[in-house]
Amino acid sequence: MSNHIPETTAVPVRRNRRPVLLVIGILLVVLVIAAGTLVAMNNLAAQQRKEGLSLLKEDRMNALSEARDKIQPAVNAYLAAYKKARxxxxxxxxxxxxxxxxxxDVQQATESARAALDNLKATHGSSDDTVGVALQQLVxxxxxxxxxxxxxxxxxxxxxxxxREDDAAGCNGLFVGSKAASLRERQTxxxxxxxxxxxxxxxxKQSNNTAYQEFARIFDAKVAExxxxxxATAKGEESxxxxxxxxxDFVKKADDAEARNAPAEEVQKIADDAKALNAKIRYNRSDFDFAAKRYLAGVKEMPSLVEEVFTKGVADDIKHFSTVIPLREQVLKGVVDVELTE
Structure with a gap:
């Protein structure tokens, strides 16, 4: 009897591959659905972005423009009412x-315009793209x-x-020419x-309005001048x-020298002193004339300086805003149009 144990040949077992294929199939279906969902979401986001841009360009910008246009008439009405009251x-x-x-009314108009501006900003949260940059400039x-x-x-x-005479500023007291008996009193x-x-x-100068700030700076310098x-004129008058x-005194000295038949050296000394005095008088007169002319010029310039705050300063600033704001509105609408066509 042999003790050899014969080798056993392994017979390959045929596994069922259907579960694997089923899992793969399910994964493919999920991926297809996910891809479809992603595309749909992207399309939805793009659609929402376009709707937001259209809202920004049409409704929100128009609302802002209408609200802004109510501010200046309200301001003019207030200025007229206040001045009339005074x-x-x-x-x-x-x-x-x-x-x-x-x-x-001014406050209400400004608050409404600020609210319209906030609504405009809310329609486009990003500040990194071209629309965001143009929007920020407009803001x-x-x-x-x-x-x-x-x-x-x-x-x-x-x-x-x-x-105003009854106002604490009292700047009307600067112009005291005819009220003063002397130039020193005028200076005082x-x-x-x-x-x-x-x-x-x-x-x-602390005003939030640049026209007032510039006027105050120039006005302060003019008052100092x-x-x-x-x-200078008071000192010139005293001199x-x-x-x-x-x-x-020189006339008396000359008369006395002539009466005494004074030596030539003494007469010459009186003449030299008189000449030096005449030089001082001319120098003083020159300083006095310059200071007087500059003083009168400063007084004459003052009404124009005050008037030009509104006729020139405020008018120019308003013109600047009236030019820049519509221009930036056009830029924003232009970049929005580009976005909408893509």
Whole structure:
């Protein structure tokens, strides 16, 4: 009997491959569905983006434009109402009360415009694409315009009251020419008026309105120049009075020398001193004339300087906003149109 154990041949077992194929099939179906969903979502996002851009270009921009256009008429109404109240006449507080309705209208118009601007920004959250950049530029222009108009209203009582007799600024006291008995008295009165006046100008420099700021800066410098020239003319007048006294002394010395038949050296000394005095008188006269001309020029320039705040400064600034804002609106609409056609 053999102890050899014969080898057993392994018979391959045929496995069922249907579950594997079924799993693969399910995965393919899921991937196809996911891809379809992704495409659908992308299409939906693109559609929503286009709808948002269309809303931004049409409804929201039109609403902003309409709200913005109501601000300037409201501001003009307030300025007219306040000035009319002060001309009544009325104090600053009374004028503020009598023009409160118009000021509230300005605030309401500005708030409505800011709300329209916020709605416009909300339709496009991104600031990285071309639409976002153009939108941000438009927002900045509107923010500048709103702040400018608010400053124009809020600081108007300070500006309007500068030359009012009953106002704390007291700048009308700068022009005291005929009220003063001498140039020194004029200089003293001017210096007294200049202190609160320049303080008022310093406060006006803090306005949110650039036209007021620029005026206050120039006005402050003009008042300082008036003070300098007033001091120079006062000093010149006093020096001239002293020169007249010295001249009389020289006349007496010359008469005395002639009566005594004084030596030639003494007569020559009197003549040389008189010549030096004449030189000082001419120099003083030159300084006096320059200071007087500059003083009178400063006084004459003041009404124009005040008037040009609105006829030139504010008018030019409003023109700037009226040019820049529509231009940036066109740019935004242009980039939106490009996005919509892609």
């Amino acid at each position: 001309n009544a006449p009325a104090s600053r507080d009374e004028a503020a009360r009598n023009s409160q309705k118009e000021k509230d 900045e222009s509107h923010d500048g315009y709103f702040g400018y108009m608010e400053g124009l209203v809020n600081s108007y009582p300070q500006f309007e009251g500068l030359f 009165l001017l210096a007294k008026a200049a202190t609160p006046c320049r303080k008022a100008a310093e406060e006006l 008036l003070e300098v020239h007033a001091e 001239y009075a002293e020169f007249v006294r010295l001249k009389d």
